[in-house]
Amino acid sequence: MIKEYNNVKGLEGPLMIVKGVEGIKYGELADVELHDGSIRRGQVLETSEDTALIQLFESSQGISTERSRVRFLGKGMTIPVSREMLGRIFNGVGEPIDDSGAIIPEMFIDINGAPINPYSRNFPSEFIQTGVSAIDGLLTLVRGQKLPIFSGSGLPHAQLAAQIARQSRTLGEKEEFAVVFAAMGITFEEANFFIDDLRKTGAIERAVMYINLANDPVIERIAIPRVALTTAEYLAFQLDMHVLVILTDMTNYCEALREISAARKEVPGRRGYPGYMYTDLSTIYERAGRIKGKKGSITQFPILTMPEDDKTHPIPDLTGYITEGQIFLSRDIYRKGILPPINVLPSLSRLMQKGIGKGKTREDHADVANQLFAAYAKGVEARELAVVLGEAALTPIDRVYVEFADEFEQKFINQGFGENRSIEETLNIGWKLLKILPRTELKRVRNEYIEKYLGKE
């Protein structure tokens, strides 16, 4: 049911007040027709008996209260979906921007989705091999997980994400795989890097791309992850595909959220971000997962740049509380020339335990990972001590640990963005490194595995 009014009473930032309306629903879309006939779209933010508050998706520049007409569309925001979307590029509200014309929709879906019933979820437990040792060995990714990359300005998170998108595969039978890519407020060059990388490897045929560049409307940035995930849900749960969703950069999304919250004059929370940011982010991140009885899955790789590399900043902090782990990139390690510059110590994959072990990766995986972590932590600690006191102050065993930490960074973490290692290779490198340590120090590994793997090459 479409209703039309011309009683615009006020405009403030992206907010518009319309009086004399009737029967307007919360969340419905509205088209504002300007005096020159152009159309701007918005959504109802608050509705009372004769007043509706509309939030515009674009700027309010050039809109006058006198000569504008508002058309309420009687429905929330939906996007058209179809199999044809693979290989195509869209803007933040789901309109094609790649000159190949409109798609023929199979159906329209509300972008807000509905929460997956926790009872209907299937626990993520299928190992995804990314070919990156630090991830496969120590921060194992499983299907249906949401694992963000916590990066900083100037670090090569884009290359890592592209490498993962390119190399990821599951051990076992061949399945349909798709990448949904949502760029939020990133630069043209960064967006182009992804498009080119996907094009070069031919992966673009399996990809749906949503692009909102830094100079595109801010409000579209709020919609774009939802649009992307709606597409992902369609591909995963209707077309049985395994979908990898890359969201970059979540920091820009949160900035947009703050901008809009300020325009709405809401009470700000920490650092000016709205108090509901946790809930808002969760409605994005929680759309990853698997569903019982469905073949497909949604795995999320959100990327965010931590302002000043500060992980207590609200954006990484709230993200870390929702996602199932995090991969930290470190400036110090990057300076050493180690690629990818993953700092494994604060990094974590919460779902790792269920995706590794006998029949999935290898029986010794959990023990080796634990031991590598513990030994590396110790080596780093000793190395810091050596910086303060000089190498001479270290005990002999501490010196061994320092050697281990250096070797670990060079052999295990360092592999570049081109190398694709199998999980077997990764674990074998791990064992080779553990040989540096005396056997008595291998407390986290079961004796039987030491017997079986430590001796052999």
Added chain:
Amino acid sequence: MAGKIIKVSGPLVIAKDLTNPMMYEVVKVGEIGLFGEIIGLNGDEASIQVYEQTEGVGPGEPVINLGTQLSVELGPGLIGQIYDGIQRPLDIISNRHGDFIPRGIDEPSISHEKKWDFTATSQPGETVSGGDRLGYVEETEIVRHWVLVPPDVAGTITELDSGSYTVDETIGKIKDEFGEIHELKLSHRWPVRIGRPYQRKINPNFPLITGQRVLDTFFPLAKGGTACVPGPFGSGKTVVQHQLAKWADADIIVYVGCGERGNEMTDVLLEFPELKDPKTGKPLMERTILIANTSNMPVAAREASVFTGITLAEYYRDMGYNVALMADSTSRWAEAMREISGRLEEMPGEEGYPAYLASRIAEFYERAGLVIPLGSEEEASLSVIGAVSPPGGDLSDPVVQATLREVRVFWGLDAKLAYARHFPAINWLNSYSLYADIMNDYYEKEVSRDWIRNRGHALRILQEEAELEEIVRLVGIDALSPRDRLTLEVARSIREDFLHQNAFHEVDTYTSLKKQFLMLQAILLFHRLALESIEAGISLDLILENEVREEIARMKYHPEDEIDKIEAVQDKIIKAFDEIRTRRASA
């Protein structure tokens, strides 16, 4: 007559012309009948917080008030269930409405068709009051569900028969002193925001055994006590909570997943039916109730979820059980309060949280306790463990501070320990338990007279370690005396061989009090003998090289039924030191 909506703003709806609305009354909002609760009344306008998304709802649509406050249905059939924040059964919703949760659905919390075999233990003619036992049904293989006289009913039983009943059928009648007849059923309703009554509270004095060494030995929680687990993300709050839900020796577990990850609840749902209760050998699910209001489910229902959980917990406590409730995470609950408070345009307190944050938190934790329930002379308990997720792990967060004023046990999780993969990452220097000393009698009787002494000794060594490490950081390890270096080595052994516990290792995941005691005893014995040897002039390196230390490190992997192997470690230590001494004497 129905009222009508005049304003919609996110989860807040204003309606007018409701018939006799009251505070906290449940309402159905709009054409599709969304669940809501009245949280403010002003003239003929009512402010309603809606438990579901309000998209597509608008002014003019009807609002119906149901005449009751937000309440839960209490009766057999709760155990093993998974509910959302307002006690809607998620399994039934999944079966009937699909994989995604639609809006405006209404399903009964417990089955109204299932017949339960009720065995009466009271007879007609008896005078009873609230909390008295009428009889029981066998709810699961391990839970006998006592059917009690509802707390607000008293009088003489006029009818009561054993037999097969649904929860709606009348099992008997009570005539009160005014001659009014009350029908008795297997179920009744209770408002979630009102604590269920009991006779009196007593001081907790015996432990809730969790099988987690750092908790049981160092920072024990009493049955009926309160604990909080604050920590930054990735420090292992949820694993600690899951471990407690799995291994705590409570009769009933209520696990509230409040604004947390969907996959975590799924993990519990899939894992608990597989796990066996170490006491009874039955699947853990047969003593567990789950409340799952994940972060992407409506925020108002999240606010209600902890109250829903604790009301179910109190119901089983009233039957005489020891109940433990885990809430993960109370920060998300507080954030839900903040969000709703913001929509109501209330004056904010610290960090935008409402000014009543502390009193709400207090109200929640005060519902825990060791009590004598109505109609009984035996103790029953409700223990509450709340996870807190402070921003950036900062303990000055208002939610942490308000919680610390209420709880008696503090398990502080530490990001640095977590990075070194020392789990559980509970910081032994700043955590505390105010119950440890009062439970002394229990440990003396049940485990050993040395329990408290060993605990104190071990904590002292760890404290000394922290001080010595400061020195090492300044002047290097060579500056330390052999005695101090030994302290560092023993502290390391306590950390790695005792405190570190792998939740995913089949044996290490649970350790009985006896085994915990023997493990710590062995480490401290090594310390004592090593000290004596150093004083006798034996070099520290010679002591540290000894292979018996590997035995100490492997103690945790000996299963409970091979506890003699751990006992034997002490003999091996004594023998090892004898050898060191003889070797030196002969040299």
